[in-house]
Amino acid sequence: MDNGASSYRRFLDGDRNSFTELVREYWDGLTLYLFGFTNSITEAEEFAEEVFLKLYAERPPFSGKSSFKTWLYAIGRNTVLNMLRKRRKIREASLDGFYDVSDREDIERNHIHDENKKLLYGAMEDLHSDYRQVLYLVYFENFGVAETAEIMHKSERQVYNLLYRAKAALKKTLEKEGFEYEEL
Template identity: 70%
Template structure:
């Protein structure tokens, strides 16, 4: 049993401190993943907050058929899709651009240290959402193709094909930016 599943089980048994452990362990990765669905980093933070709120209030059952992290990212994905569906019905006022920029800079400073990784992150933002998701899940969060397929609700073959096309598209964009690499 992985540490996330263990912490979640303890939370369900009444240990409130274990929930804090979950948030500390998975907040950054989940928030970065959800930026692929959100219009801004602050919106991705709200989606991550909503995901953890669902765990805290609804206490959904974790079956153990996948890793806890895979399950959590799936819950986050559903949360994001529900949010996007509601947002389409009700147009909200745009978020202050300066707030959005400062948040993006903070996340880059905290999680993307080198210039090459910063370029990679900015270039990935230009990719279609499915390409960003599959690259992020496989290469940044180290999910297997099987786990990625579960999160994205696709077959493993679709994930392999999507990953192949996403790497090709990213390679073209990086070459346009003048990025030199050994292997992508």
């Protein structure tokens, strides 16, 4: 049982402090993952809040069929997609231009330690959303292909294909910027 699962089980048993542990442990990574859907760190943070609120209020059962992190990121993905679908129906005006980019830089600085990862993450912003997601989950969050497939609701074969195409697109983007690398 991983640490997140044990903290969540303690929360379900009434230990409210364990929920704080969950938020501390998974906030940054989940927010950066959700950023791939929105391209706005402020919206990604709002979605992350919604995910943790859902855990706190609804207390969905964790079956243990996957790691807690995989389960949490899948909930995050479903939450974002549902909320974006609702927004499209309402046709809200986009507020992306009003969000402050400095918040994203703080989270990135705290979460992404390696300088090469920072450069790659910056180049990933120009990629298609699915490409950003698969690269982020596999290379930044160290999810396996099976876990990534579960989070993204795709088959393992689709994830392998996405990874191949995403790496090729990233390589092309990096070459345009004059980035020298050994191998992707």
